[in-house]
Amino acid sequence: MHLSLLLVTAALLPGAVAHTIFAQLTAGGKTYPVSYGILNPSYDGPQTDVNSKNMACNGPPNPTTPSDKIIDVTAGSTVQAVWRHTLQSGPNDVMDAGHKGPVMAYLKRVANAKTDSGVGNGWFKIQEGGYRNGKWATNEVIDNKGNQAIQIPKCIANGQYLLRAEMVALHGARSTNGAQLCMECAQLNITGGTGTASPTTYSIPGIYKSNDPGLLIDIYSMKTTSPYVIPGT
Ligand SMILES: *[C@@H]1O[C@H](CO)[C@@H](O)[C@H](O)[C@H]1NC(C)=O
Ligand SMILES: [Cu+2]
Numbered sequence: 001m002h003l004s005l006l007l008v009t010a011a012l013l014p015g016a017v018a019h020t021i022f023a024q025l026t027a028g029g030k031t032y033p034v035s036y037g038i039l040n041p042s043y044d045g046p047q048t049d050v051n052s053k054n055m056a057c058n059g060p061p062n063p064t065t066p067s068d069k070i071i072d073v074t075a076g077s078t079v080q081a082v083w084r085h086t087l088q089s090g091p092n093d094v095m096d097a098g099h100k101g102p103v104m105a106y107l108k109r110v111a112n113a114k115t116d117s118g119v120g121n122g123w124f125k126i127q128e129g130g131y132r133n134g135k136w137a138t139n140e141v142i143d144n145k146g147n148q149a150i151q152i153p154k155c156i157a158n159g160q161y162l163l164r165a166e167m168v169a170l171h172g173a174r175s176t177n178g179a180q181l182c183m184e185c186a187q188l189n190i191t192g193g194t195g196t197a198s199p200t201t202y203s204i205p206g207i208y209k210s211n212d213p214g215l216l217i218d219i220y221s222m223k224t225t226s227p228y229v230i231p232g233t
Pocket of ligand 1 (some may be wrong): 070162189190191
């Protein structure tokens, strides 16, 4: 009796188990179905070990399933990573608003976007949001009905890519590995790029350290004007 009451209480605590999923992509004016062209998990929990290979495109304890679809995207266009609390949630249920932190997006060129795990070298960051005038980028995404706007650079080479979109929740980040990182990877075929740039690339895992100032932090002691260092190069 007492135990079941405790379990019920824990389930109702805001922020205890409420996470988020990059569930679908909007590109070229079209919103693709949930899980279409995305390495999608069935569970919305975060990754917390920055040295784990699951930091690349998610994975256990969230079983992820690659999609047999590839989404065509034009270089220079802006896509929207659409975030949802669960795969069944609507635009008003993006993530617990108490989950506050930065938002990022990375690309990695791959030979086959349907089969590549994303683990290892090749990632470059193309979008980020941190903390501005007392507001976290995660809250901007929530206010924007779960849409994270990401411009695909015009200057990259055409080909298949993984697009890794990420939301980080820092409510528990006072202790090491307390930051909750939620990410999924979309499977893209990019065309229209000029191929004039070859961005410096980094490994995931590897791009984050558990003591990065943006991941090991007490956000409750911050002021409106406090600086914040977004993780990842
Ligand atoms: C990517 O797009 C190009 C141009 O439309 C097309 O030729 C190629 O077959 C596409 N590749 C994949 C894997 O969809
Ligand atoms: Cu959470």
